[in-house]
Amino acid sequence: MWGHLTYxxxxxxxxxxxxxLQWAAGHSALRRRLGPLLVATLLPTAWLIAGDAxxxxxxxWTVHRDRILGVYLGNVPLEEAVxxxxxxxxxxxxxxxxxxPEMRPxxxxxxRVLRRRPGWDR
Numbered sequence: 001m002w003g004h005l006t007y008x009x010x011x012x013x014x015x016x017x018x019x020x021l022q023w024a025a026g027h028s029a030l031r032r033r034l035g036p037l038l039v040a041t042l043l044p045t046a047w048l049i050a051g052d053a054x055x056x057x058x059x060x061w062t063v064h065r066d067r068i069l070g071v072y073l074g075n076v077p078l079e080e081a082v083x084x085x086x087x088x089x090x091x092x093x094x095x096x097x098x099x100x101p102e103m104r105p106x107x108x109x110x111x112r113v114l115r116r117r118p119g120w121d122r
Contacts, residue, residue, distance in 0.1 A: 006067040008082070011082060011086065015090060019086070026100065028102070041092045045085045045088045052080050053075055056076060
């Protein structure tokens with residue numbers, strides 16, 4: 001598709017809009033919880049990268065070399081590490097935002113808008 005940029009070219013448009021929306025809606029809640037956000041994101045990301053390194057080393061799966069930049073963390077392509085990081089960020093930020101009391105009014109407004117849409121009650 002895009003040669004060596006294919007993995008990143010598919011990955012970034014998948015995750016960045018979600019992350020941008022989360023920060024647009026809850027930047028103050030996320031900033032106040034930055035410590036837990038970083039710990040809850042980076043520890044699982046490191047774990048997943050380690051697991052990926054083992055799987056790649058054992059040939060359980062591979063990444064097509066023509067579709068990545070060729071930058072590695074050990075034997076793990078940079079794109080794989082970025083995938084784990086972005087996925088963990090989306091999950092952790094979602095949990096933090098859903099549990100932040102200051103986000104309840106935002107959630108109520110969003111639900112009111114969604115309920116006005118045809119077919120919401122089905």
